[in-house]
Amino acid sequence: MALSCMRCPAGAAARRAAAPPPSPMAAVSFARCGFGRSTAAAGCWRIQAVAPQGVKAPMDPNVKNAVTPTTPPKVENGSPSEITLDEFEDLNALSKNDDSTVSITVVGASGDLAKKKIFPALFALYYEDCLPKHFTIFGYARSKMTDAELRNMVSKTLTCRIDKRENCSEKMDEFLKRCFYHSGQYDSEEHFKDLDKKLKQHEGSRVSNRLFYLSIPPNIFLDVVKCASKSASSVNGWTRVIVEKPFGRDSESSAALTRGLKQYLVEDQIFRIDHYLGKELVENLSVLRFSNLVFEPLWSRQYIRNVQLIFSEDFGTEGRGGYFDSYGIIRDIMQNHLLQILALFAMETPISLEAEDIRNEKVKVLRSMKPLQLEDVVIGQYKSHTKGGTSYPGYTDDKTVPKDSVTPTFAAAALFINNARWDGVPFLMKAGKALHTKRAEIRVQFRHVPGNLYKGSFGTDLDRATNELVIRVQPDEAIYLKINNKIPGLGMRLDRSNLNLHYAARYSKEIPDAYERLLLDAIEGERRLFIRSDELDAAWSLFTPLLKELEEKRIAPELYPYGSRGPVGAHYLAAKYNVRWGDLSAEHYKA
Ligand SMILES: NC(=O)C1=CN([C@@H]2O[C@H](COP(=O)(O)OP(=O)(O)OC[C@H]3O[C@@H](n4cnc5c(N)ncnc54)[C@H](OP(=O)(O)O)[C@@H]3O)[C@@H](O)[C@H]2O)C=CC1
Numbered sequence: 001m002a003l004s005c006m007r008c009p010a011g012a013a014a015r016r017a018a019a020p021p022p023s024p025m026a027a028v029s030f031a032r033c034g035f036g037r038s039t040a041a042a043g044c045w046r047i048q049a050v051a052p053q054g055v056k057a058p059m060d061p062n063v064k065n066a067v068t069p070t071t072p073p074k075v076e077n078g079s080p081s082e083i084t085l086d087e088f089e090d091l092n093a094l095s096k097n098d099d100s101t102v103s104i105t106v107v108g109a110s111g112d113l114a115k116k117k118i119f120p121a122l123f124a125l126y127y128e129d130c131l132p133k134h135f136t137i138f139g140y141a142r143s144k145m146t147d148a149e150l151r152n153m154v155s156k157t158l159t160c161r162i163d164k165r166e167n168c169s170e171k172m173d174e175f176l177k178r179c180f181y182h183s184g185q186y187d188s189e190e191h192f193k194d195l196d197k198k199l200k201q202h203e204g205s206r207v208s209n210r211l212f213y214l215s216i217p218p219n220i221f222l223d224v225v226k227c228a229s230k231s232a233s234s235v236n237g238w239t240r241v242i243v244e245k246p247f248g249r250d251s252e253s254s255a256a257l258t259r260g261l262k263q264y265l266v267e268d269q270i271f272r273i274d275h276y277l278g279k280e281l282v283e284n285l286s287v288l289r290f291s292n293l294v295f296e297p298l299w300s301r302q303y304i305r306n307v308q309l310i311f312s313e314d315f316g317t318e319g320r321g322g323y324f325d326s327y328g329i330i331r332d333i334m335q336n337h338l339l340q341i342l343a344l345f346a347m348e349t350p351i352s353l354e355a356e357d358i359r360n361e362k363v364k365v366l367r368s369m370k371p372l373q374l375e376d377v378v379i380g381q382y383k384s385h386t387k388g389g390t391s392y393p394g395y396t397d398d399k400t401v402p403k404d405s406v407t408p409t410f411a412a413a414a415l416f417i418n419n420a421r422w423d424g425v426p427f428l429m430k431a432g433k434a435l436h437t438k439r440a441e442i443r444v445q446f447r448h449v450p451g452n453l454y455k456g457s458f459g460t461d462l463d464r465a466t467n468e469l470v471i472r473v474q475p476d477e478a479i480y481l482k483i484n485n486k487i488p489g490l491g492m493r494l495d496r497s498n499l500n501l502h503y504a505a506r507y508s509k510e511i512p513d514a515y516e517r518l519l520l521d522a523i524e525g526e527r528r529l530f531i532r533s534d535e536l537d538a539a540w541s542l543f544t545p546l547l548k549e550l551e552e553k554r555i556a557p558e559l560y561p562y563g564s565r566g567p568v569g570a571h572y573l574a575a576k577y578n579v580r581w582g583d584l585s586a587e588h589y590k591a
C-alpha cells in the first residue's frame with residue numbers, strides 16, 4: 001500500500017495509532033508530524049478540524065475571503081485503537097481530495113539555485129507524496145524558454161533517493177508534466193498579470209494558494225514582490241513569499257529591505273529562508289537537548305567550557321566570486337547559518353513547540369549578546385597553492401574579484417551571551433572556504449572533572465580528558481560524545497573513546513535535503529524554521545559595527561594556502577579564551 005508523506009520512522013502503525021476516529025461534524029485534514037507540529041506527541045499524526053460548512057472559521061491575516069481556513073482549530077488526538085489502517089487511508093484520501101490548490105512559482109527559474117536545489121526538492125516532495133493533490137509549478141525568469149525546455153532543464157537535476165527508486169522515471173515524468181514556464185521581466189506588472197492568468201487556468205474554480213520562491217539576486221527582490229503582490233497574488237487563498245539570503249548587507253540595508261517587503265506583504269507572508277535550519281541535525285538539536293534528561297542539566301556555564309560552531313568548505317568561491325566579494329564569509333555564513341545554530345543551541349526552553357514560542361526564545365539569545373569586537377575576530381583570504389602537481393587558484397585570481405580585494409574568505413570569532421546561563425562562556429565560530437575539508441559541526445567542550453581521581457592517568461594536559469559532545473551536521477551526520485574509558489586489561493590505563501551515533505549505521509533512510517523540509521514547511525504555513533524580522537535585526541546588530549570597521553579600515557586578511565587549515569591567527573584567538581579548536585585534535589580524524 002502506498003503511504004503518503006511519511007516523515008515518521010514508526011511508519012503506518014504509528015500514524016494509525018495516533019489517528020483519531022473521524023468526526024461526523026467536521027471534515028478532516030492530516031498534518032505531518034514533527035517538532036513544532038504536534039503538541040500531543042502521542043504519535044506521528046494529529047488531526048485538524050476544518051470548520052463544517054456554514055461555520056465561520058478563523059483566518060490567516062493574509063487570506064482574503066478565505067473559503068478554507070488555513071489555521072484551523074486543533075482537535076486533541078482521539079483513542080489510538082479506534083481506527084483501522086484502511087479508514088486512515090480513506091481519511092487521508094479525503095484530505096487530499098480537497099478543494100484547494102497550491103501554485104508554486106520559482107522566480108529566477110533559470111538560475112543556479114533553482115536548478116540545483118529548488119526543483120529537485122520539489123520533486124523529492126512529490127515523490128514522497130508530500131505535495132497537495134492539486135499543485136502546479138511555474139518557473140518565471142527573463143530567459144526565453146518553452147515549457148518543454150524548462151522540463152528538459154529541470155529533468156537534468158532530478159534524482160531519486162537511493163532508498164526510493166521504485167517507479168522513479170514514471171514519477172519524474174508525472175512531476176515534469178506539472179511544471180510550466182512563463183518568461184517575463186521582474187519589474188513588469190503586466191508580465192505578472194499574464195502569469196496570473198496562466199495560474200488561474202490551472203487552478204480552475206479551486207481555492208488558490210500561491211507560493212513565490214525568490215531565487216534571484218537581492219537587488220530585484222522588491223520589484224518582484226511588488227509585481228507579484230499587485231498582479232499575481234491569490235484572491236481567495238493564501239499568498240506566501242520565500243526570500244533567499246542575503247537579507248541586506250548590514251542593519252540599515254536589512255531594515256530597508258524589510259520595510260520594502262512590508263509595503264506589499266505582512267510579516268506572516270514572508271518566509272526568510274536559512275537553509276541550515278532545515279538540516280536534519282540542526283533540527284535535532286532541540287530534540288537532543290529537551291527530550292533527554294542527561295543533556296539539559298549540563299547545558300550552562302556551570303558545565304560547559306566553550307561551544308564551537310565550525311563550517312568549512314574544501315572549495316573556493318568558484319563561479320560565485322562576483323556575489324561573494326560584496327558579502328564575504330562573515331555575511332555569507334556567520335551572521336546567518338552559524339548564528340542561527342547558536343541561537344537554537346543556547347535558547348531557554350520554549351513554552352511550546354509553536355513557531356512564535358521558539359522564535360521568541362531565539363531572539364532573546366541574540367539580544368543578550370555582545371556585539372562583536374575587532375579584537376575578537378580573525379580574518380583570512382585564500383591564496384593560490386600547488387599540491388601534487390595541481391595548482392589551485394587564489395581568491396583574487398577569480399576574474400570577477402578585484403585584485404586588491406580584502407574580502408575575507410575565512411573568519412574566526414569569539415562571541416559571548418550576557419545572560420545568567422551563558423555568562424563568560426566563549427562561543428567560538430569558524431567559517432572558511434578553500435580549506436582542507438568540507439564539514440559543519442557543533443562542538444561542546446565540557447569543564448574538567450573537579451578533583452578527578454584519575455587525573456594522574458592523563459598527564460599534565462587535563463584538556464585532553466574533558467568530555468566533548470560533537471554534532472556533525474554534515475557530511476556523514478553523527479552525534480558522538482567523547483568520554484574517558486578504561487582500556488580493558490589488568491592495568492589501569494585510560495583512553496578517550498566515542499559513544500557514537502552514526503546516522504548511516506543507525507538509520508537506513510536517506511536524509512532529506514534541507515530545502516525539502518523548508519519548502520514543505522512554507523506550503524504548510526509552518527514558520528518555525530524561518531527567520532522573523534526581529535531575529536534578523538538582532539543578528540545584524542551583532543555584526544554590523546564589526547563589518548563597518550573592517551571595511552572602513554580595509555583590514556588586510558591573513559593569507560592562507562588553498563586547501564590548508566586556515567590562518568594561524570584562529571589558534572591565537574582560541575588560546576586567548578583558553579580554548580583549543582576541537583576539529584584539529586587527533587581524535588577528530590578517528591571519529
Ligand atoms: N546558488 C546558491 O548556491 C545559493 C544562492 N543563494 C541565493 O539565492 C538567490 C538565487 O541564487 P542563484 O540561483 O545562484 O542566482 P543566479 O545568479 O543564478 O540568478 C538567478 C536568476 O536571476 C536572474 N538574474 C541574475 N542576475 C540578474 C540581474 N542582475 N538582474 C536581473 N535578473 C538577474 C537570471 O535569470 P534570467 O536572466 O533568466 O532572468 C538568473 O538565472 C540569490 O539571492 C542567492 O544569493 C543562497 C544560497 C545558496
Ligand SMILES: O=C1O[C@H](COP(=O)(O)O)[C@@H](O)[C@H](O)[C@H]1O
Nearest residue numbers: 245275313332333337440474514
Ligand atoms: O548559503 C550558503 O551555503 C553554502 C553551503 O551550503 P551547504 O548546504 O552546501 O553546506 C555556501 O557554499 C554558500 O557560499 C552560502 O551562500
